[in-house]
Amino acid sequence: xxxxxxxxxxxxxxxxxxxxxxxxxxxxxxxxxxxxxxxxxxxxxxxxxxxxxxxxxxxxxxxxxxxxxxxxxxxxxxxxxxxxxxxxxxxxxxxxxxxxxxxxxxxxxxxxxxxxxxxxxxxxxxxxxxxxxxxxxxxxxxxxxxxxxxxxxxxxxxxxxxxxxxxxxxxxxxxxxxxxxxxxxxxxxxxxxxxxxxxxxxxxxxxxxxxxxxxxxxxxxxxxxxxxxxxxxxxxxxxxxxxxxxxxxxxxxxxxxxxxxxxxxxxxxxxxxxxxxxxxxxxx
Numbered sequence: 111x112x113x114x115x116x117x118x119x120x121x122x123x124x125x126x127x128x129x130x131x132x133x134x135x136x137x138x139x140x141x142x143x144x145x146x147x148x149x150x151x152x153x154x155x156x157x158x159x160x161x162x163x164x165x166x167x168x169x170x171x172x173x174x175x176x177x178x179x180x181x182x183x184x185x186x187x188x189x190x191x192x193x194x195x196x197x198x199x200x201x202x203x204x205x206x207x208x209x210x211x212x213x214x215x216x217x218x219x220x221x222x223x224x225x226x227x228x229x230x231x232x233x234x235x236x237x238x239x240x241x242x243x244x245x246x247x248x249x250x251x252x253x254x255x256x257x258x259x260x261x262x263x264x265x266x267x268x269x270x271x272x273x274x275x276x277x278x279x280x281x282x283x284x285x286x287x288x289x290x291x292x293x294x295x296x297x298x299x300x301x302x303x304x305x306x307x308x309x310x311x312x313x314x315x316x317x318x319x320x321x322x323x324x325x326x327x328x329x330x331x332x333x334x335x336x337x338x339x340x341x342x343x344x345x346x347x348x349x350x351x352x353x354x355x356x357x358x359x360x361x362x363x364x365x366x367x368x369x370x371x372x373x374x375x376x377x378x379x380x381x382x383x384x385x386x387x388x389x390x391x392x393x394x
Contacts, residue, residue: 115346125335127361150300161293188271199261214273234391
């Protein structure tokens, strides 16, 4: 197996890790729907340009395109629930939960992609579930518990959407190639976000009043991280790539501590520790 998945995975960690924190800084001034419209515009231009330059001609069956489209649609839905989660919760908490989709991807890869699960991967699944439970029951009593739990619920939805999307994308990319998948993604996801924007904002578009350059940097990083993620999936085993790219919350938390000054409870710190211990187990 090619080692190209490794540099692409590291690039994904860097871009997603910093992109999440920068998104939080402008998220309080602009609705999730408007943020996704801006992200969709960046992805549409960047990803279609990537497809145009590196496109791979060929004829593929309709079921493969349907699988690719479903993977893209689930990823688009995951972004919707993710941006709703950071509206209600701490980025260092909900970002970590949403990014911990590797166990679900591993399970789907085991069932549908013919991959096998090692003892380490099974232990990793158990540890991630334990960490999520600790997150759920370690809400700061000084905060709005209902709001915090809502953020966690949205983050968990993102976890399952992204996890399923990654497994489906791997199967589709093996057939149609990374470039064709990205070209389809550039059409499907912005369309989903357009519907979400029309439904929630009634066609009202708004840019943040400040930090516009930080917002655009966030969008470029997230869009670029998506390309490197699918390049990593194309060149490696999805049951390895997903856990490795799940390390990006480490970078998010470090940056959040410095820029956003978010504080975690002792139990949340314990949950993070358990989660990070679990990640390497998926590659054993």
